[in-house]
Amino acid sequence: MPELVLSHVTRRFSGHTAVDDLSLTVRDGEFVCLLGPSGCGKTTTLRIIAGFERADAGSLTLDGADITALPPEKREIGVVFQSYALFPHKTVAENIGFGLKMRGRSRAEIATAVEQALALVRLDGLGGRYPRALSGGQQQRVALARALAIRPRLLLMDEPLSNLDAQLREEMRVEIRRIQHSLGITAVLVTHDQGEALAMADRVAVMSQGRLQQMAAPAEIYEAPATAFVGHFIGQVNVLEGRLEQVDGRTGLLALPGGLKLAGAGQGLAAGQAARAMVKQERIALTRAEPTGLPNRFPCRVVERTYLGGGIAYRCAAAGASLTALLPNHPLFERFAPGDAAWLGWTAADCTIFPG
Amino acid sequence: MNAARTLHWLLLLPSLLLLALLLGLPLAAMLARSLEPNVLLSFTGPALDNYAYLLSRAYYLQVIWRTLRLAAETMLIAIPLGYAAAMLLQGLSGRAGNLAIMGLTFPILAGPLTVVLGWMALLADGGPFLGPLVEAGLIARPRLLGSEAGVVISLVQFVLPFAVLTLYTGLRQIQPPMHEAARSLGAGALSRFWHVTLPLSLPSVLSAGIITFSLAASSFISPHYLGGAGQLTLTTLVSQFIMATFNAELAAAAAGLLLLLMLGSVVALTAAIGRFIRP
Numbered sequence: 001m002p003e004l005v006l007s008h009v010t011r012r013f014s015g016h017t018a019v020d021d022l023s024l025t026v027r028d029g030e031f032v033c034l035l036g037p038s039g040c041g042k043t044t045t046l047r048i049i050a051g052f053e054r055a056d057a058g059s060l061t062l063d064g065a066d067i068t069a070l071p072p073e074k075r076e077i078g079v080v081f082q083s084y085a086l087f088p089h090k091t092v093a094e095n096i097g098f099g100l101k102m103r104g105r106s107r108a109e110i111a112t113a114v115e116q117a118l119a120l121v122r123l124d125g126l127g128g129r130y131p132r133a134l135s136g137g138q139q140q141r142v143a144l145a146r147a148l149a150i151r152p153r154l155l156l157m158d159e160p161l162s163n164l165d166a167q168l169r170e171e172m173r174v175e176i177r178r179i180q181h182s183l184g185i186t187a188v189l190v191t192h193d194q195g196e197a198l199a200m201a202d203r204v205a206v207m208s209q210g211r212l213q214q215m216a217a218p219a220e221i222y223e224a225p226a227t228a229f230v231g232h233f234i235g236q237v238n239v240l241e242g243r244l245e246q247v248d249g250r251t252g253l254l255a256l257p258g259g260l261k262l263a264g265a266g267q268g269l270a271a272g273q274a275a276r277a278m279v280k281q282e283r284i285a286l287t288r289a290e291p292t293g294l295p296n297r298f299p300c301r302v303v304e305r306t307y308l309g310g311g312i313a314y315r316c317a318a319a320g321a322s323l324t325a326l327l328p329n330h331p332l333f334e335r336f337a338p339g340d341a342a343w344l345g346w347t348a349a350d351c352t353i354f355p356g
Numbered sequence: 357m358n359a360a361r362t363l364h365w366l367l368l369l370p371s372l373l374l375l376a377l378l379l380g381l382p383l384a385a386m387l388a389r390s391l392e393p394n395v396l397l398s399f400t401g402p403a404l405d406n407y408a409y410l411l412s413r414a415y416y417l418q419v420i421w422r423t424l425r426l427a428a429e430t431m432l433i434a435i436p437l438g439y440a441a442a443m444l445l446q447g448l449s450g451r452a453g454n455l456a457i458m459g460l461t462f463p464i465l466a467g468p469l470t471v472v473l474g475w476m477a478l479l480a481d482g483g484p485f486l487g488p489l490v491e492a493g494l495i496a497r498p499r500l501l502g503s504e505a506g507v508v509i510s511l512v513q514f515v516l517p518f519a520v521l522t523l524y525t526g527l528r529q530i531q532p533p534m535h536e537a538a539r540s541l542g543a544g545a546l547s548r549f550w551h552v553t554l555p556l557s558l559p560s561v562l563s564a565g566i567i568t569f570s571l572a573a574s575s576f577i578s579p580h581y582l583g584g585a586g587q588l589t590l591t592t593l594v595s596q597f598i599m600a601t602f603n604a605e606l607a608a609a610a611a612g613l614l615l616l617l618m619l620g621s622v623v624a625l626t627a628a629i630g631r632f633i634r635p
């Protein structure tokens with residue numbers, strides 16, 4: 001049974017459309033990440049789901065019931081705010097118990113639920129503290145526990161990890177997934193960090209300028225981008241513009257202004273059309289010997305070398321085109337220095353062509 | 357670290373000295389005066405006889421009690437009114453809000469005397485408010501001029517802008533996500549007010565309480581023009597001692613009493629409201 005359904009949801013702010021005809025479904029027990037660049041309408045979408053923001057058009061259903069006009073306090077949706085929004089004048093336990101108190105539960109029942117929630121987020125024993133006496137990571141856990149304590153039908157999180165340091169962020173990714181999984185709760189998380197979205201989500205919904213670009217499993221988003229935007233936005237990508245010379249069904253040959261001809265795959269391609277090829281940096285092989293097995297292979301000169309720790313990025317020039325190849329920092333891979341001659345190569349499947 | 361702290365104090369020194377000079381000296385002079393003998397009382401000073409004199413007469417005790425009562429009544433009426441206004445103000449968008457704030461500050465700019473003259477006209481028995489009602493036989497002559505109610509009405513009006521602005525600033529400091537968090541957890545409008553807005557605004561309620569109480573207790577114009585001789589307060593009493601009985605020493609003692617009472621009230625108020633401010 002589909003849990004949350006948005007149909008044709010639109011929200012305008014004084015002429016500017018923040019959410020544009022957005023339709024998507026979050027299934028029961030699913031973890032969905034809303035991903036997109038700053039200002040694309042992620043937060044607005046989340047606020048519409050929570051009920052803090054009204055939709056100018058379209059409707060929302062939760063569990064099959066229309067919630068479009070339901071005020072937030074009646075939606076039974078848990079929200080974790082980017083700033084956590086813990087009540088500073090209430091202790092951790094009072095914060096977590098607040099939702100149940102509003103529901104008129106007994107003191108004993110609330111105490112038990114608070115203990116459980118604290119254990120769930122591994123903060124046992126901290127119930128008596130005030131939020132300001134907690135670290136950022138602990139506040140984050142309290143915010144999560146507070147949202148979960150009401151046993152919400154849906155959990156919403158707006159960039160919950162953005163205020164944490166890198167290591168804690170990775171830890172909390174796993175932690176949030178563990179908790180979500182153990183409760184079997186349906187969840188929507190907003191982020192502009194694609195690593196976070198790919199690592200956490202069952203499905204990622206990529207947004208751009210208020211519109212849904214693609215909603216699919218992380219691997220599909222990464223490997224088979226549906227639009228040029230997704231192809232460009234996800235991963236580290238080389239974009240090459242040219243004109244399609246030949247098209248044969250879903251494969252085509254793209255001629256670049258400098259003379260390179262790239263074999264790639266795409267949809268809706270037509271010969272003579274201007275098009276863009278996108279190749280992820282780590283899908284490009286950089287070798288001294290000619291990679292004869294690869295349909296796309298070009299001699300090049302290494303222009304720049306960037307040491308990244310886990311990998312080494314080489315920017316290379318080939319017939320007027322500039323491409324970056326990302327090689328693992330591993331002894332099995334050859335090393336290059338700026339000025340070296342080498343070969344670039346990649347498969348046709350790794351070369352996605354988008355018209356326009 | 358220590359050098360930096362010394363430097364801080366050194367830099368503060370000129371303004372501290374100026375403050376001490378402008379505020380402290382007159383105060384010290386006044387308090388010294390209040391300890392001296394005068395035309396009514398002869399004693400070998402400095403001693404507290406002036407204070408004892410004021411505190412031993414039922415008439416003056418009544419004045420003291422009235423001063424405190426007027427200030428408390430003003431505060432208790434102005435705070436809820438100001439709170440409601442501040443909440444409304446918060447709901448206004450930028451431009452309308454700015455206009456409303458300018459409107460609020462206008463009585464402050466106009467000065468209390470101008471406004472009190474207006475109240476004298478309005479509250480008169482034959483005035484535009486009461487006149488028609490009295491004439492129509494709907495109400496008996498209430499005589500607001502010269503009554504405590506009249507003084508309180510004008511005092512409330514006088515302190516209200518200060519209360520609104522203080523409370524408004526306090527309310528604005530509550531992060532909007534606080535209210536949204538409470539909503540998402542199922543809190544209706546009343547619960548949100550009781551559990552989030554009110555407790556988080558208590559520091560500004562305390563400030564507004566101190567400001568309104570102090571302004572009302574130390575105000576002279578309202579009790580002087582609207583209360584008159586029948587509604588003497590400590591401030592108008594001081595003025596009487598100076599202007600009518602030429603007793604500067606008793607005037608100083610009455611002023612000293614007012615100061616002490618206000619300090620005591622501020623401490624009491626802070627203790628009373630401070631108990632509810634967490635953590």
Ligand SMILES: Nc1ncnc2c1ncn2[C@@H]1O[C@H](COP(=O)(O)OP(=O)(O)OP(=O)(O)O)[C@@H](O)[C@H]1O
Pocket residue numbers: 013014017018036037038039040041042043044045192
């Ligand atoms: N209350 C508002 N009034 C006017 N415009 C708004 C309002 N809220 C959002 N917007 C606009 O709507 C657009 C989408 O905003 P939103 O906050 O949803 O973006 P976002 O995807 O969450 O971005 P970020 O990653 O920076 O948080 C932005 O252009 C923003 O300026």
Ligand SMILES: [Mg+2]
Pocket residue numbers: 042043044
């Ligand atoms: Mg946002």
